[in-house]
Amino acid sequence: MKPIPESTLGVGIIGVSPVWGWAATAHIPALRALPNYEIRALAARSAESARAVGEMFGVSRVFSDHQQLVIQPDIDVVAVTVKVPHHRELVSAALAAGKAVYCEWPLGRDLDDARAMAALATEKRMRTIVGLQARQAPAIGLVQQLLRDGYVGEVLSTTVVGVSIAGDALVQPNAYMLDKTNGANLITVPFGHSLDILSYVLGEFAELSAVWDVRRPLITIKETGEQIVKTAPDQIAVIGTLTTGATASIHIREAVAGGTGFLWEINGTDGTLRITADAALPEIYPLTVAGARGRDEFSELAIPQALTSKWPALTRLGGTPAFNVARAYAAFATDLDHVTHTVPDFADAVRRHEVIAAIEMAAASGERVKV
Numbered sequence: 001m002k003p004i005p006e007s008t009l010g011v012g013i014i015g016v017s018p019v020w021g022w023a024a025t026a027h028i029p030a031l032r033a034l035p036n037y038e039i040r041a042l043a044a045r046s047a048e049s050a051r052a053v054g055e056m057f058g059v060s061r062v063f064s065d066h067q068q069l070v071i072q073p074d075i076d077v078v079a080v081t082v083k084v085p086h087h088r089e090l091v092s093a094a095l096a097a098g099k100a101v102y103c104e105w106p107l108g109r110d111l112d113d114a115r116a117m118a119a120l121a122t123e124k125r126m127r128t129i130v131g132l133q134a135r136q137a138p139a140i141g142l143v144q145q146l147l148r149d150g151y152v153g154e155v156l157s158t159t160v161v162g163v164s165i166a167g168d169a170l171v172q173p174n175a176y177m178l179d180k181t182n183g184a185n186l187i188t189v190p191f192g193h194s195l196d197i198l199s200y201v202l203g204e205f206a207e208l209s210a211v212w213d214v215r216r217p218l219i220t221i222k223e224t225g226e227q228i229v230k231t232a233p234d235q236i237a238v239i240g241t242l243t244t245g246a247t248a249s250i251h252i253r254e255a256v257a258g259g260t261g262f263l264w265e266i267n268g269t270d271g272t273l274r275i276t277a278d279a280a281l282p283e284i285y286p287l288t289v290a291g292a293r294g295r296d297e298f299s300e301l302a303i304p305q306a307l308t309s310k311w312p313a314l315t316r317l318g319g320t321p322a323f324n325v326a327r328a329y330a331a332f333a334t335d336l337d338h339v340t341h342t343v344p345d346f347a348d349a350v351r352r353h354e355v356i357a358a359i360e361m362a363a364a365s366g367e368r369v370k371v
Contacts, residue, residue: 109183152268162280208240
């Protein structure tokens with residue numbers, strides 16, 4: 001067994017399933033690739049599930065009660081990877097216990113949830129991180145570098161178009177996403193992650209207009225064949241002006257056979273950057289960057305090794321859903337050591353929820369809204 005560095009951060013993960021889930025897909029592989037983290041406890045929905053995940057992942061301390069996990073003295077960071085409606089309760093418990101928290105995105109079901117959690121983190125003076133890990137993708141670092149170097153000149157406009165999951169059928173564990181009030185749907189997940197990297201790179205919306213619609217109101221649950229009424233939108237289009245004055249538009253939709261997975265263009269006075277992926281989930285799918293200056297043809301731009309290998313231990317995770325999550329954890333450890341802020345925290349999550357709330361207002365009213 002390899003020695004554990006003295007600076008190792010103990011992690012407890014709430015929301016681990018023995019058969020399915022984001023914790024097993026991303027968080028556990030990410031943490032196990034980092035020498036300065038150790039998974040010290042897991043929590044699942046039931047005692048039976050807790051025992052199963054403990055055996056599966058080789059973690060001896062497992063709980064069916066999250067309160068027991070958050071009070072463990074050797075847990076420094078609590079990762080909350082459950083369904084969104086439960087985020088506030090679990091995050092609040094961890095913060096009250098004096099733990100740093102990594103909460104998956106969206107932070108809450110709505111803006112009120114997000115603001116309450118951010119306020120509690122401030123009150124308790126605890127560091128936080130929210131799962132907007134697309135910011136950590138090496139391709140995003142390249143885009144920022146190119147913009148700083150004047151590759152496109154002055155940014156005039158930007159456009160994002162993308163397709164999310166197929167919209168006619170859904171697996172049972174994701175059925176809760178059909179209910180808009182649960183807070184996890186097209187606008188918060190594929191649209192939210194796409195919005196976040198656009199805003200992170202180019203600046204926030206100053207004002208916007210929006211439309212959304214439910215074009216497929218009946219969705220089939222794959223395992224049972226049951227049809228469920230969907231209230232969450234499956235078409236979202238936003239157009240507005242960024243604080244820089246640039247025009248920006250985003251259209252994310254579901255179930256477009258053969259449609260563009262993810263295409264983000266940044267158009268400037270001197271050139272254009274084009275960022276692409278297989279789906280409108282830039283936090284998961286690898287991003288490719290291409291560029292053209294003047295009237296040249298587009299060509300792919302290589303991502304510098306300094307960006308891809310910033311944390312060499314994570315190279316083997318490249319191309320997997322764990323890659324950007326691991327880079328977020330690595331950056332968070334550095335932030336904790338140096339009192340810096342390089343990963344999105346709960347305050348950043350509140351800002352993203354504020355923009356989504358403005359989009360909802362614009363879509364409902366049909367009017368242009370200041371953000």
